[in-house]
Amino acid sequence: MKLEEYQGVWVFIEQIDRVIEGVSLELLGAGRKLADKLNVPLAGVLLGEGIKHLASEVITGGADEVYIIDHPVLKDYRTESYMKCIMLLAEKYKPEIFLYGATPNGKDLASAVATDLNTGLTADTTMLDVDVDNRLLEASRPAFGGNIMATILCKKHRPQMATVRPKVMKALEPDTTRSGKIIVETISLAEEDMRTKVLQIVKDVTKNANLAEAHVIVCGGKGMGDLQNFGLLYELAETIGASVGGTRDVVEAGWLPHHLQIGQTGETVTPKIYFAVAVSGAIQHVVGMKNSEIIIAINKDPNAPIFDVATYGIVGDAMEIIPKLIEEFKQVPINQGGEISYA
Amino acid sequence: MHIVVCVKQVPDTKIIKINPKTNTLDRRSAPAILNPYDAHAVQEAVKIREKTGGTISVLSMGPPQATAVIKKSIEIGADRGYLISDRAFAGADTLATSYALSKALERIGKDLPVDMVICGKHAIDGDTGQVGPGIARRMDIPPVTNVIEVTEVNEQEKTVLIKRKSTNGNELIQAELPCLLTVEKEINSIDYSPLPNMIKAVRYEPVIWTVADLENVERTQLGLKGSPTIVGKMFTPPKPEGGKRLEGSSDEQVKQLMGILMEKKEVLSLQSSK
Numbered sequence: 269m270k271l272e273e274y275q276g277v278w279v280f281i282e283q284i285d286r287v288i289e290g291v292s293l294e295l296l297g298a299g300r301k302l303a304d305k306l307n308v309p310l311a312g313v314l315l316g317e318g319i320k321h322l323a324s325e326v327i328t329g330g331a332d333e334v335y336i337i338d339h340p341v342l343k344d345y346r347t348e349s350y351m352k353c354i355m356l357l358a359e360k361y362k363p364e365i366f367l368y369g370a371t372p373n374g375k376d377l378a379s380a381v382a383t384d385l386n387t388g389l390t391a392d393t394t395m396l397d398v399d400v401d402n403r404l405l406e407a408s409r410p411a412f413g414g415n416i417m418a419t420i421l422c423k424k425h426r427p428q429m430a431t432v433r434p435k436v437m438k439a440l441e442p443d444t445t446r447s448g449k450i451i452v453e454t455i456s457l458a459e460e461d462m463r464t465k466v467l468q469i470v471k472d473v474t475k476n477a478n479l480a481e482a483h484v485i486v487c488g489g490k491g492m493g494d495l496q497n498f499g500l501l502y503e504l505a506e507t508i509g510a511s512v513g514g515t516r517d518v519v520e521a522g523w524l525p526h527h528l529q530i531g532q533t534g535e536t537v538t539p540k541i542y543f544a545v546a547v548s549g550a551i552q553h554v555v556g557m558k559n560s561e562i563i564i565a566i567n568k569d570p571n572a573p574i575f576d577v578a579t580y581g582i583v584g585d586a587m588e589i590i591p592k593l594i595e596e597f598k599q600v601p602i603n604q605g606g607e608i609s610y611a
Numbered sequence: 612m613h614i615v616v617c618v619k620q621v622p623d624t625k626i627i628k629i630n631p632k633t634n635t636l637d638r639r640s641a642p643a644i645l646n647p648y649d650a651h652a653v654q655e656a657v658k659i660r661e662k663t664g665g666t667i668s669v670l671s672m673g674p675p676q677a678t679a680v681i682k683k684s685i686e687i688g689a690d691r692g693y694l695i696s697d698r699a700f701a702g703a704d705t706l707a708t709s710y711a712l713s714k715a716l717e718r719i720g721k722d723l724p725v726d727m728v729i730c731g732k733h734a735i736d737g738d739t740g741q742v743g744p745g746i747a748r749r750m751d752i753p754p755v756t757n758v759i760e761v762t763e764v765n766e767q768e769k770t771v772l773i774k775r776k777s778t779n780g781n782e783l784i785q786a787e788l789p790c791l792l793t794v795e796k797e798i799n800s801i802d803y804s805p806l807p808n809m810i811k812a813v814r815y816e817p818v819i820w821t822v823a824d825l826e827n828v829e830r831t832q833l834g835l836k837g838s839p840t841i842v843g844k845m846f847t848p849p850k851p852e853g854g855k856r857l858e859g860s861s862d863e864q865v866k867q868l869m870g871i872l873m874e875k876k877e878v879l880s881l882q883s884s885k
Contacts, residue, residue, distance in 0.1 A: 284778055345777065347744065347754055371778040376756045379744035383709060388839030391705075391739035406843065412624055412736065417848050425839035463753040463790070467772075468783035483878050509880025526797070540878045551848070562875070563854075564868065579854040580871060582864045592865040600873075600881055 271403070274364040274426035277303040280354070280377065281312040281326055281334075282369055284345075286319055288326070291369030293439035295432055296330040299367055300440060302398045302405070309333050311363070315353050317343040320452070327448035330440045334450050335361070341457040344466040345373045349457055351380045356455055358385060363427045365405050367396075370431035378431050388422030389429040394436050394555075405430065410532075410555060435536045435559065479528065484510035485539045487530055487557065490517040491546025491567065492586060498523050500590050501545060507597045513537065515553050531556035546586045549574025566590070612665035612766065614656040614727045615719060617712060617746070618649040618684055620677040621736040645680040647796060648731025650687060654799045655761060655792075656729055657688035663764055665726075666690050668719060672700055672711055678817050685812040686804040693719060697821040702835030705737070709745025710832045714825040716750060727771070728791040732757060740793065747791035755786050756793045764788075 277299045282289040296312060303310035311333040312326035323334040337353045354377065358366065366381075368374040370392045382389035395408035395417070404421055405428040411418040422428040479485065486505045492498045498518070505512045514524040516531055530537055531553040542560035547553060549565070549572050557563070558577050565578035566586050575581040582589060623641040656667045669684040669692040671677050681692030695715045703711065716725060728747070733740035740756070747754035759781070760774035769788040774781055776795060804812075822828055831837060857867045872879065 282778065289778065344782075347747075347756075372757045372776060373778050375740050376744055376754065379705075379739075379741040380748050380754065382741070383706065383745040383748040386706070386839075389705065389739075389741055390840060391737075391741055409738075410848070411738075411845070416845050418845050419843040420840050421843040422839050423841065463787040464755060465785045466782055467785055469777075469780060470782070471780040484880075507881070541872070541875060562871075564871075575854075575856070580868065581854060581856045582868065583856065584861050584864055588861045589865060592861060593868065596865055596869045597881060 269426055271426055274362045276308045276311055276363045278311045278313055278363040278366045280368040281314045282371060282374055283316050283319055283322060288322055289369060291371060291434035293329045294437040295367045295369060297439045298396050298437035300330040302365060302396060305398050305400050306403060311335060313357060315342050315350055323450050327446050328442040328444050332448050334448060336450060336452045337455055339455060339457055341459055346462060346464050347376055347380050348462055348464060350377050353455055354381045355384055357453060358427060364403060366427040366429045368431045370433050375431050378429055382429050387425040387427060387429060390420040391431050393430045393432045435538050479511055479513050479535045479537050482511035482539050484508060484541045485513050485537055486510045486543045487513040487547060488518060488545050489515045489547030495523050497587060504590055504594050507594050515547055544574050547574050548572050612663040612726045613723045614659060614667050614729060615716060615725050616652045616656050616669045617730045618669050618671045618680050619646045619734045620673050620680040621646045621734050624735045645683045646731050646734045648733060650801055651796050651798055652729040652731045652794050653684045653687045653689055654801050655794055658799060659761060659764055663766060670715055672708060681817040682812045682815060685815045686808050688808060692817040693820060694817050695820045699822045699833045702838060704838035704840045705739050705741040705745060706839055707833055707837035709742045709749060710837060713746050713749035714828050718825055726789050730793045732793045732795050743791060743793040752789045752791055753786050754791045755784055758792045758794045759798050
């Protein structure tokens with residue numbers, strides 16, 4: 269493998285039902301920085317059926333080039349068909365870095381491609397940088413349950429691949445003055461050759477819509493004591509139009525269903541206001557909420573790690589503070605607040 | 612049906628501690644367990660076998676003490692287990708790991724053709740989820756990841772109907788056999804092992820293979836040598852500064868908090884009870 273033959277930073281643009289996934293735009297933002305440091309083009313790779321019109325969004329999102337394969341067999345994601353396309357493009361155009369969102373489909377695809385390309389793949393990256401002198405991608409990720417960060421390098425193989433955690437990188441503001449090159453490739457794919465078929469798709473509208481899109485979240489931890497006490501948080505949430513979430517402990521105690529879990533093995537959220545009530549702030553929880561704009565922590569224990577990430581901290585008993593907070597909010601005359609928060 | 616489940620012995624990362632002086636795992640702080648996702652994978656194989664009959668083999672790559680997870684798998688209901696253990700495998704990243712496991716699967720398949728491979732979604736120490744699809748590619752069988760239900764196995768048609776968790780919903784997938792599945796925890800719950808299983812597990816001696824027992828192995832693709840990725844450095848995540856403490860009695864704290872929140876009142880959707 270002649271490393272110098274490989275040039276360019278690529279981002280897999282994941283689209284579902286012809287809508288580009290947020291993480292792909294975030295990766296264009298991150299990829300733009302890497303490409304600028306390496307002085308190479310940033311390209312998006314767009315696969316699907318009837319998706320050519322999405323190329324402009326990829327370019328305004330920061331790409332210099334968009335590689336497109338548009339084919340009926342690509343309508344829904346399948347490992348087999350998608351990886352054939354990626355292999356064709358990667359072997360022909362030889363990118364040096366190739367980023368994917370760490371979504372179920374992104375990880376599935378990247379794992380298959382890395383094996384066939386016989387190259388290195390780092391999973392669930394949360395920090396990206398590049399060693400310009402050595403043209404090495406520095407992909408860092410939490411290791412051992414999140415207690416420590418590891419920087420992974422792929423020194424002698426290309427492309428250097430990584431899947432990147434959603435909602436960590438920042439997308440660029442769309443720049444409609446940007447122009448770019450669109451490269452349409454063709455491939456021979458037959459439905460009869462496919463060994464998997466997508467028979468039905470059920471979109472989960474309820475599942476994470478609450479948490480993922482919420483502008484205000486009230487999250488409770490085990491420190492609430494019991495299910496009845498936890499109910500107070502629902503009252504607070506209702507009073508201020510917030511969504512309710514919980515830590516893994518709370519879900520395992522059966523106080524909340526799994527889809528409302530916030531943290532490393534649950535949801536990652538980025539609300540404007542995050543209330544962490546009786547939450548200790550273990551790193552596995554914090555990774556799921558630390559990008560919230562304002563974090564308000566309420567905990568009896570002054571040494572709870574949550575106070576390290578909180579914008580404002582109250583050392584106190586949630587069972588005292590929350591009822592008082594609810595009362596205060598109920599006293600607010602409706603013309604002082606009451607704006608609908610969700611766009 | 613011959614189902615092979617890939618299993619891994621991992622430290623319990625829920626409770627493991629880092630030695631703050633050396634920034635390395637204090638392995639004594641947490642017991643070694645069967646990777647929880649792999650336990651669900653074995654359980655799913657047991658559920659499938661209830662309908663189809665057949666054999667469940669488990670396969671693991673690890674040091675000699677990893678026989679413990681083979682035995683644990685027998686407890687759950689597997690019929691037999693293979694451990695590939697060799698210094699040559701040490702230091703393997705996901706590419707080298709899927710290579711070694713696929714070579715073992717070749718050998719297992721020679722004795723009894725493999726109809727399905729099941730893996731846990733990811734191991735809780737590596738957290739990558741990359742080995743399963745890698746094995747599938749090397750065996751040239753289709754992978755289906757994030758499986759939450761095996762709805763139906765059709766042995767005549769040689770297909771399986773699967774529910775998969777995708778990026779924003781669920782999908783119903785029909786896959787041809789042989790195929791490889793990686794499973795989520797929610798696919799099933801682990802049953803209590805009946806006493807006969809426990810006794811069988813205690814008595815069971817796993818088959819242990821070294822590199823020499825596998826065929827057509829390119830040694831350069833094993834272990835550290837066969838790993839394109841390497842850990843460049845480890846560092847503790849930068850500790851955030853911590854913000855402002857609101858002091859005083861609980862009434863005073865709440866008043867201060869209200870002041871802060873009212874500045875963001877456009878974000879709140881206040882429901883006054885008055």
